[in-house]
Amino acid sequence: MLTILGKKHSLCDGITRRSFLKIGGLAMGAAGGIGLPALLKAQSENGNKSSHKAIINIFLSGGPPHQDMWDIKTDAPSEVRGPFEAISTAVPGIQIGECFPKIAAMMDKMAVIRSVVGSVGHHDGYQCMSGWNRRDKLSIGGCPSIGSVLAKLKGPVDPGIPPHVGLSQKMGHIEWAESGSPGFLGATYKPFKPDGQGMSDLKLNNMTLDRLSDRKTLQKNFDRLRSDIDSSGMMKGMDSFTQAAFDVLSSNKLMDALDISKESQETRDRYGDGKPYKYQYDGAPTVNDQILMARRLVEAGARSVSLSYGRWDSHGDNFGLVRHHGPRLDQAVSALVQDLEERGMLDDVTVVVWGEFGRTPMINKNSGRDHWPRVSCALLAGGGMKVGQVIGSTNRLGEAAATRPVHMQEIIATLYHNLGIDPLNTTLIDNAGRPQYLIERRNVVHELV
Numbered sequence: 001m002l003t004i005l006g007k008k009h010s011l012c013d014g015i016t017r018r019s020f021l022k023i024g025g026l027a028m029g030a031a032g033g034i035g036l037p038a039l040l041k042a043q044s045e046n047g048n049k050s051s052h053k054a055i056i057n058i059f060l061s062g063g064p065p066h067q068d069m070w071d072i073k074t075d076a077p078s079e080v081r082g083p084f085e086a087i088s089t090a091v092p093g094i095q096i097g098e099c100f101p102k103i104a105a106m107m108d109k110m111a112v113i114r115s116v117v118g119s120v121g122h123h124d125g126y127q128c129m130s131g132w133n134r135r136d137k138l139s140i141g142g143c144p145s146i147g148s149v150l151a152k153l154k155g156p157v158d159p160g161i162p163p164h165v166g167l168s169q170k171m172g173h174i175e176w177a178e179s180g181s182p183g184f185l186g187a188t189y190k191p192f193k194p195d196g197q198g199m200s201d202l203k204l205n206n207m208t209l210d211r212l213s214d215r216k217t218l219q220k221n222f223d224r225l226r227s228d229i230d231s232s233g234m235m236k237g238m239d240s241f242t243q244a245a246f247d248v249l250s251s252n253k254l255m256d257a258l259d260i261s262k263e264s265q266e267t268r269d270r271y272g273d274g275k276p277y278k279y280q281y282d283g284a285p286t287v288n289d290q291i292l293m294a295r296r297l298v299e300a301g302a303r304s305v306s307l308s309y310g311r312w313d314s315h316g317d318n319f320g321l322v323r324h325h326g327p328r329l330d331q332a333v334s335a336l337v338q339d340l341e342e343r344g345m346l347d348d349v350t351v352v353v354w355g356e357f358g359r360t361p362m363i364n365k366n367s368g369r370d371h372w373p374r375v376s377c378a379l380l381a382g383g384g385m386k387v388g389q390v391i392g393s394t395n396r397l398g399e400a401a402a403t404r405p406v407h408m409q410e411i412i413a414t415l416y417h418n419l420g421i422d423p424l425n426t427t428l429i430d431n432a433g434r435p436q437y438l439i440e441r442r443n444v445v446h447e448l449v
Contacts, residue, residue, distance in 0.1 A: 052157050053348050053383075053419045054298040055146060057306040058291065058333070059125045059168070060355035061176035061283050062313030065369050066377035067361060067398040068322045069097050070112045080361045080397050083319055091388045099326030102334035103379070108388040109337055109346070111448060113378045115392025115401035118408040118441075119357040121373035123313070125168075125178030128354055129306060131412030131439045134175075137184070140430045145180030146415055147304030148189040149438060152428065153421060154303055160253035161301035166191030167290045168308040172282025179306045184430045191306070194258055257300035260292050268292065271335040274328045279321045283311025286325055288332040295339055298349055303419070312355055316366035329353070337381045350383030350418045352411070361397040374400050378411060383418035385448040409441035417444045 065082075067073050072086040072095065086095040089107035096104055096112070103110065120127060126134040132143035144152070147164035156163045166179020182189035256262060274286035287309055294305040309332075310325040333353060340346040358376035359369035375394055381387060392404035413423035416438060423442045427435035 054303050055350045055415055055419060056294045056298060058353045059128050059308045060310060060312050061125060061308045062311045063357045063359055063371060064312040064355045065314060065318055065322060065359040070377045070379060071114045071394055071398055072097050073398050076397055079363055094390050099322055100330040102330045106334055106337055110379060110381045111385060111387045111389050113391045113406050114394055115405050116376045116378050116408060117401055117405045119373040119376060121357055123173060124175035124356060125308060127356060127408060129178055129180040131409040141184035142181060144183035144185045147180035147191055147306060148182040148185050150303040150419060151189045152185050158253065158301035162192035163303040164191045165297050165302045165305045166193045167293060167305065169195050171284055176283050176308050253300055257296045258293060260289055272328060272331045278324045280311055284308040286310045286328040288328060291332040291336050295336055314368050315370055316368040318368045340382060346382045347384045350415055351381040352378060352415060354378035361399050391447050406445055407441050409439045410443055410445050412439055413442050414444040414448055417449055
């Protein structure tokens, strides 16, 4: 953490001491290195001035039950069907589960994929963040996530806002908190995590607020920090871009974006807070407030925001879990899509809601559903896509894709396309100097674009 001691007063632009300390950790910290200076340098060198396309990736950690959400099987036998009724949506002919009435009313602004295949079957967010198995290409450091690729290729929209933000908090099953690893791109392109390691990576000793105006002393402290980092092999140099990174310390943009209290009470009520939390165990709570925070971050300049929503690993009491998690997710996602549309952002921001796999058609003895990697589902909105449709189908029992199987990498390719990155031809250079494609299956979901 950036440790600064001093009297209890504000800086020249009105930032409080507490906010200053918080900004310090967020603006400059990224586990394994100081990421922002390098990002600024990359942006300066490539002159990238692309439009601000963005993604909000809502990961339903644990594996959501597709047949109780977007793919209700009204004709299945009782041991498969479950208790939920199908309800009509704003699009004639499309029905979804009764726990999602707000999404149903906005289905003309969303698309459902009922035939998602290609899951590696691991309880891990890695595949939903990157399209890859965590074990793929380990010899070169692993495969980068969408957020890390965006940070590399596009850089920051605003120097005060990290391009790649991960909101997932620590949880008992750590792989559910995956926010988008950088793979072979290196620690520079890790996500900035407000409650993560980035808050404790830096320490600048013997500096008070009263001495901040003393630029010589400040520079000496940064030189000492740079020397310490260089000697540990974490970083080759900070040069003039250190100053740009330090400028974030005197900006309140990031802290403002993270502060949902700045929203009207009406807006906060529209999203809800997801409480009371239930069925959390070793996973994530139903963080409706983070979905609102994601919109604020994207509006402020973030290119990729990811979060883990709920714990959907429903081996027992599956239907009680869906009755709890479903309406909360329904409220937050519908509010997000409405909010983005009202702010004129919906065509530029892609929202994807999905999990690592689906769940068994057969209901087990504990009224639960078990792991089912053969097929799952996804909900998408925004990004200029052709919405108001269902893509693919499963068979009568929800066991497998019956029509139009959509590989998880096809969805990732579509997300890249929406972000202005050509998934067919774009490559990144690995540490051995070899070009690597972003994904193997580089065709987009043609029904959406």
